[in-house]
Amino acid sequence: MNEDQWLAGHFEENRPRLEAVAHRMLGSASEAEDAVQETWLRLAGTRADDIDNLAGWLTTVVGRVCLDQLRSRRSRRERPIAEFGHETATLRSPIGDPEAESVLMDSVGLALLVVLDTLDPAERLAFVLHDTFAVPFDDIARILDRTPAASRQLASRARRRVQGTRDSLDVDQKRQQAVVEAFLSAARTGNFDALLAVLDPDVVVRTDAGSTSDFRHGATEVASSAITFATITGAHHWVLVNGKVGVLAGDASLSTRLLTFTVTSEVISELDVITDPAVLRDLELVLLDN
Structure with a gap:
């Protein structure tokens, strides 16, 4: 097996996690697919010998790609996620699959995506990566180009805002x-x-x-x-x-x-x-x- 085949195989193993990260970050299945594809292109242009931890490297790259997209979205003053209609509902319905229903309710329910869209891009990334995917703050800090302490503070602030807004949505x-x-x-x-x-x-x-x-x-x-x-x-x-x-x-x-x-x-x-x-x-x- 050559290096390209090895990278492609391990990328496919990590694809579900990358798609999950991108979808929670961007709230759009089509944008998430674009982010994952961009991650693959960056991997294809990198030597395997330069990567110590492939899974961590891929999470870092897809996080940076999503962060760039969120910042670009803010600079263009795009509409919030709640206004995109079917664009935010492109995933197939999980009804009939109890495990999929539970995951969707806990992690990618539309109500939560609406809440996440109110966060600053850096807050959103820190919260999603740490609270949903248990990414260490040291790794998040490298993505955000901030200190681990500052990244922890971003996640904490986002967590308080998400909790408060979700309580209102539940009511x-x-x-x-x-x-x-x-x-x-x-x-x-x-x-x-x-x-x-x-x-x-x-x-x-x-x-x-x-x-x-x-x-x-x-x-x-x-x-x-x-x-x-x-x-x-x-x-x-x-x-x-x-x-x-x-x-x-x-x-x-x-x-x-x-x-x-x-x-x-x-x-x-x-x-x-x-x-x-x-x-x-x-x-x-x-x-x-x-």
Whole structure:
């Protein structure tokens, strides 16, 4: 086996970890793939004899690549991750795989990615590498060109901000679920007045079935047609998609309908109904506790 083959083989062994680091750093699957590819190009241009610890070297390089991308994103004043829609939901849904669901909930849930996007690039790198991947602060310091003590302080500051923001998101999530549950209960019993009570007067409902679509506007029209939602009020799963609470109808691995809700001032202002199988397959859906 020549040197190039040896490097390629060991790179592939480390690829899952590199992709995980890049995705948590950048919040975008496509950007993460670019960062990993750039890491490979840098490795291909390096002599194996110059690398003492390949896994550590690769983590350092992908960290620097991600840091450069984050700083470039800030300098271009790009929109935060929450505004990118499907770009932030390019991973395949892990539903049906309990282990994948757990990992996604703990590490790459969209709510956490939204929180991470509020951090300074250096804070984000220090927090992600240390708290998620147990990278020593000595190594993080070399990536950031700071002292280990300064890197530790960055991670600590980021940790406090993440914890505080995630607590707020958890409260908002429960509030959204309560409003949606009231809507589902009213639809289940056909209670027109109760439906009106949880719908914004200018509520908008959009249905995406792939080849066809539908649009409804106004609380009266939506409440009048809400009986159609009664079919999902039995077996369903709470999910989080793009930071919004949603309801997945039927069996988690064979679901054919997803409802996502926008809750504003304790009422539903937008409702998206997705039945297009292609869209459902590509969404990143995080299962929530019932």
